[in-house]
Amino acid sequence: MAIRRGRGVAAINYPTGMNLGGDPTQALVHSTPTGNFMVTLSSVDLGQGMKQIMAQICAETIGVPTDRVVVDTADTDTGPHCMGTFASRGTHRAGNAVIQAAKEARQVMLEVAAEELEVNASDLETDGQGNILVKGAPQKSISIFDVALSAHFKRGRSISGRGMFLIPRSYPEKETGAMKPSTCYAHACTVAEVEVDDETGEVTVLTVKNVFEIGRALNPKMVEQQLVGGSWMGISHALYETTEPYYPNRDHGGTDFNQYLMPGPGDLAETEIIVLERPSGDGPYGAKGPGEMCANPQIPAVANAVFDAVGVRIDTLPITPERILRALKAQAN
Amino acid sequence: MAKVPVQFTLNGSEKAEFVDGGTTLLNALRDKIGDTSPKGGCHQGTCGACSVIVDGELRLSCLTLAETCNGATITTTSGLAEGGVLHPLQRAFLDTFASQCGFCTPGMIMAAKVLLDHTPNPSRDEVVEALSGNICRCTGYEPIIQAVLTAARANSQNAA
Numbered sequence: 001m002a003i004r005r006g007r008g009v010a011a012i013n014y015p016t017g018m019n020l021g022g023d024p025t026q027a028l029v030h031s032t033p034t035g036n037f038m039v040t041l042s043s044v045d046l047g048q049g050m051k052q053i054m055a056q057i058c059a060e061t062i063g064v065p066t067d068r069v070v071v072d073t074a075d076t077d078t079g080p081h082c083m084g085t086f087a088s089r090g091t092h093r094a095g096n097a098v099i100q101a102a103k104e105a106r107q108v109m110l111e112v113a114a115e116e117l118e119v120n121a122s123d124l125e126t127d128g129q130g131n132i133l134v135k136g137a138p139q140k141s142i143s144i145f146d147v148a149l150s151a152h153f154k155r156g157r158s159i160s161g162r163g164m165f166l167i168p169r170s171y172p173e174k175e176t177g178a179m180k181p182s183t184c185y186a187h188a189c190t191v192a193e194v195e196v197d198d199e200t201g202e203v204t205v206l207t208v209k210n211v212f213e214i215g216r217a218l219n220p221k222m223v224e225q226q227l228v229g230g231s232w233m234g235i236s237h238a239l240y241e242t243t244e245p246y247y248p249n250r251d252h253g254g255t256d257f258n259q260y261l262m263p264g265p266g267d268l269a270e271t272e273i274i275v276l277e278r279p280s281g282d283g284p285y286g287a288k289g290p291g292e293m294c295a296n297p298q299i300p301a302v303a304n305a306v307f308d309a310v311g312v313r314i315d316t317l318p319i320t321p322e323r324i325l326r327a328l329k330a331q332a333n
Numbered sequence: 334m335a336k337v338p339v340q341f342t343l344n345g346s347e348k349a350e351f352v353d354g355g356t357t358l359l360n361a362l363r364d365k366i367g368d369t370s371p372k373g374g375c376h377q378g379t380c381g382a383c384s385v386i387v388d389g390e391l392r393l394s395c396l397t398l399a400e401t402c403n404g405a406t407i408t409t410t411s412g413l414a415e416g417g418v419l420h421p422l423q424r425a426f427l428d429t430f431a432s433q434c435g436f437c438t439p440g441m442i443m444a445a446k447v448l449l450d451h452t453p454n455p456s457r458d459e460v461v462e463a464l465s466g467n468i469c470r471c472t473g474y475e476p477i478i479q480a481v482l483t484a485a486r487a488n489s490q491n492a493a
């Protein structure tokens with residue numbers, strides 16, 4: 001009886017969004033009388049940071065600082081339609097819709113500015129700080145604040161735009177079953193090192209080293225935050241979490257936080273995160289969906305590491321001490 | 334049911350309320366007084382989201398009866414910022430991106446504050462120990478541990 005060490009590796013590719021009956025998200029953007037911009041969505045921020053990302057995308061497209069944008073995701077009854085925040089689709093689908101809406105709003109904004117400055121709208125550019133300038137003659141300029149006031153009170157224009165992003169439904173080919181369920185994929189690879197106690201079946205994850213390829217990281221610190229949390233969740237899926245340990249029998253399933261186990265702050269593996277940015281062709285500013293895929297590669301990597309350590313293949317999750325001991329016993333017989 | 338009078342100091346101001354006998358401090362704070370910074374994650378003492386500080390000690394407000402807090406001095410996360418300036422722990426949570434959905438954050442900050450009040454320069458193990466009664470579903474804990482260590486460093490630099 002001994003503590004045995006093992007190392008496992010796994011790689012995944014992960015679709016952004018899914019092939020429903022078409023996968024649409026819509027967005028509306030409008031300016032307030034003082035030149036702030038409002039993004040209206042039905043997509044929901046559940047802690048992943050969607051509001052911040054949509055504000056960045058809108059600000060970048062219109063040409064204003066991010067703090068001039070307010071994102072309202074208040075109400076799915078009244079907001080423009082979204083299929084939902086799931087399948088890592090939020091940034092990709094809603095982001096594309098926001099770009100389209102913001103472009104239309106920007107065009108109206110430039111038209112109003114052109115009337116005020118008595119120039120052609122196509123000769124104007126934004127400085128990203130809240131001003132509109134004549135290309136090549138930046139001393140001729142107007143603030144977006146003044147443009148919005150003019151649009152509202154003088155020229156009777158609505159600085160607003162509509163955005164729509166739709167991945168159409170993909171039907172399988174009758175002969176081959178081939179289909180295109182998604183237009184962009186994120187990738188990841190994990191190496192996990194474990195110790196397995198072959199007497200108790202207990203697994204300790206020593207290190208997890210992850211590489212994630214996620215398109216463009218629109219907010220690098222928030223991406224890192226999600227990847228660190230996701231890597232920990234992957235270990236939790238691999239070793240701890242289930243509501244039905246004897247599926248389909250509900251007996252012994254956790255019923256509260258005391259019984260539904262996840263690693264606590266004292267059970268953390270040494271974790272490394274490397275981000276590779278390869279901008280996606282159809283993502284907003286090159287983004288893909290890192291949300292769910294970041295908790296996936298740790299699971300097969302840990303399973304492979306357990307195999308490397310004690311020579312048994314556990315193909316049911318979570319990889320509990322009981323499953324390991326049963327497998328070791330079967331192997332010995 | 335007969336109402337029970339309770340009086341305590343919350344974040345420096347006097348509060349007096351009538352509550353139903355058996356009302357938890359969590360419900361009294363959230364529903365009666367309107368301080369929603371303590372969160373109700375489980376209402377049974379297993380998640381730490383409802384943590385508050387009562388007379389200098391960390392307490393689960395979901396397991397504390399409001400009527401037992403008569404005369405007590407209570408601190409919640411909403412009372413930490415002074416004059417619009419964030420408490421060093423709040424600042425550190427922001428700087429280290431230690432909050433995602435934010436549901437655990439007020440409880441984590443309470444647990445961390447009690448730790449730092451007693452142990453201004455904690456080791457990593459002491460931080461882990463202090464946070465071990467608080468559950469987070471989002472961050473994987475590492476950024477929270479880093480936030481507490483960062484706040485401790487900031488405090489000792491200010492003191493020096």
Ligand code: FES
Pocket residue numbers: 372373374375376377378379380381382383384393394395396
């Ligand atoms: S709500 Fe008090 S411990 Fe969970």
Ligand code: FES
Pocket residue numbers: 047431432433434435436437438468469470471472
């Ligand atoms: S940040 Fe979501 S539970 Fe901790």
